[in-house]
Amino acid sequence: MQRPxxxxxxxxxxxxxxxxxxxxxxxxxxxxHMGADSMxxxxxxxxxxxxxxxxxxxxxxxxLGLVAELALQDGQLSLRLQxxxxxxxxxxxxxxxxxxxxxDLERLLTSSGDGVYRYRPEHPLMEGQWNLQxxxxxxxxxxxxxxxxxxxxxxxxxxxx
Numbered sequence: 001m002q003r004p005x006x007x008x009x010x011x012x013x014x015x016x017x018x019x020x021x022x023x024x025x026x027x028x029x030x031x032x033h034m035g036a037d038s039m040x041x042x043x044x045x046x047x048x049x050x051x052x053x054x055x056x057x058x059x060x061x062x063x064l065g066l067v068a069e070l071a072l073q074d075g076q077l078s079l080r081l082q083x084x085x086x087x088x089x090x091x092x093x094x095x096x097x098x099x100x101x102x103x104d105l106e107r108l109l110t111s112s113g114d115g116v117y118r119y120r121p122e123h124p125l126m127e128g129q130w131n132l133q134x135x136x137x138x139x140x141x142x143x144x145x146x147x148x149x150x151x152x153x154x155x156x157x158x159x160x161x
Contacts, residue, residue: 061141062160068134068143071154075124079109079117079134083159090137091117095130108137125149132157 005011066083081091090110097103103126109117127149134157135142143159 057135057139057142058144058160061143064141064159066141066143066159068157069154070132070147070151070157072125072149072151075120077119077121080115081111081117081134085136085141087111087115092133092135092137093117093119094133094135095125096133097126098129098131100126 064084066081066085069080069082071078077093079091079093088111090108092106092108095105105121105125107119109119111117130147130149131144132147133142133144141159143157145157147155147157
């Protein structure tokens with residue numbers, strides 16, 4: 001008498017091979033879904049067009065002869081702005097990390113009586129490369145540059161360079 005199919009080795013071996021492939025593909029999908037890349041943006045075309053429009057703001061900062069002096073000491077950021085800008089106007093500062101979007105920082109700063117903009121971030125900025133943008137609160141001009149943290153003493157950023 002022959003044994004039923006479910007008591008034999010080969011049917012279970014043949015079932016186990018595709019079952020392992022299904023389990024492995026589900027696990028791979030889970031890994032891919034949990035570790036989504038933050039560098040990829042959904043509206044890449046819109047972002048690309050916005051980059052072309054942003055050039056006018058950079059040229060305006062160069063025309064005004066803006067120079068920013070940035071210092072980061074004891075966790076406090078201080079910024080002094082020179083050139084033909086309105087004294088006391090609010091500026092927007094943006095630190096964006098090239099690969100870690102959750103580390104990005106953006107704040108609107110106002111100057112103190114001596115013309116220095118000061119800010120103490122809630123969490124310390126990571127060491128490494130950062131994209132820095134300084135712009136008028138109304139978006140008339142912008143200075144941007146790639147910087148490396150920590151800043152040894154002070155960093156001078158000239159518009160257009």
